[in-house]
Structures are given as C-alpha cells and as structure tokens.
Amino acid sequence: MSDKPQTRAQGPAKGVLDIGQRILAILVNMVETRVRLAVIELEEEKTNLVQLLLMAGITLLFTAFGLMSLLLLIFWAVEPANRLFALGATTAVLLLLAIVGAVWTLAKARRSTLLSATRRQLELDRATLEGNNESPPVP
Numbered sequence: 001m002s003d004k005p006q007t008r009a010q011g012p013a014k015g016v017l018d019i020g021q022r023i024l025a026i027l028v029n030m031v032e033t034r035v036r037l038a039v040i041e042l043e044e045e046k047t048n049l050v051q052l053l054l055m056a057g058i059t060l061l062f063t064a065f066g067l068m069s070l071l072l073l074i075f076w077a078v079e080p081a082n083r084l085f086a087l088g089a090t091t092a093v094l095l096l097l098a099i100v101g102a103v104w105t106l107a108k109a110r111r112s113t114l115l116s117a118t119r120r121q122l123e124l125d126r127a128t129l130e131g132n133n134e135s136p137p138v139p
Contacts, residue, residue, distance in 0.1 A: 045115075067094075
C-alpha cells in the first residue's frame with residue numbers, strides 16, 4: 001500500500017465528479033424506493049391471497065358437504081324407477097356449473113392487478129426520464 005494520502009480531485013474535475021456522485025446517489029435512492037414499493041405491494045398481495053385461499057377452501061368444503069347431503073336427500077325422495085334419471089340430470093347440472101365456475105375464475109385471473117402501483121410509478125419515471133410531460137395511460 002502506498003503511504004500517500006488519497007486526495008479528491010481538485011479543480012474542474014472536482015465539479016464533474018461531485019455531479020456524477022450526486023446523480024448516482026439519486027439513482028440509487030430512486031431504485032431503492034421502487035424496490036421498497038414493490039416489496040410492500042407483494043406483501044399485501046400475499047396476505048390477501050392467503051386470506052382468499054383460506055376463505056375459498058372453507059367455503060368449498062362446506063358447499064361440498066351441503067351438496068352431498070342435498071343429493072342424498074333428493075335421491076332418497078325420488079321413486080326407485082326414476083333414480084337413475086335423477087342421478088344423470090344432477091351430474092350434468094353439476095358438471096355444467098363446474099365449467100362455468102372454471103371459466104369465471106380464469107377470466108378473473110386474467111384481470112389481475114398485481115403490482116399496479118409499481119407499474120404506474122415506473123411508467124411515470126420512464127416518461128419523466130424520456131422528457132415527456134404527459135401522464136402515461138393508467139392500466
């Protein structure tokens with residue numbers, strides 16, 4: 001190692017280095033802020049998703065038990081000659097409802113707004129950096 005003390009540049013280069021250092025500090029601060037925003041949103045989304053999954057699971061469990069009890073009651077009440085028809089009709093209706101539910105779930109999943117605030121802020125940052133003073137379209 002050298003015994004010379006490290007000195008910062010003086011003169012015209014000092015101003016350029018100070019500006020570069022300040023720009024770098026601002027960029028690091030911007031990135032840190034955006035990452036924090038993304039992390040906060042992900043934590044909120046995780047909590048909401050866990051709650052929704054628990055609620056959906058409990059609801060499906062109770063619904064399944066209720067439907068099984070109702071089906072037993074219906075089949076028990078139907079005359080023995082018509083039980084096969086009642087079983088087929090009930091199966092068809094339940095499968096149709098399952099297909100409608102699956103389509104509805106897929107449509108809702110495609111409208112997901114995951115990290116919408118982060119994406120909006122990044123659009124604003126990009127527009128600002130590109131020199132556009134217009135607001136980007138909100139998704």
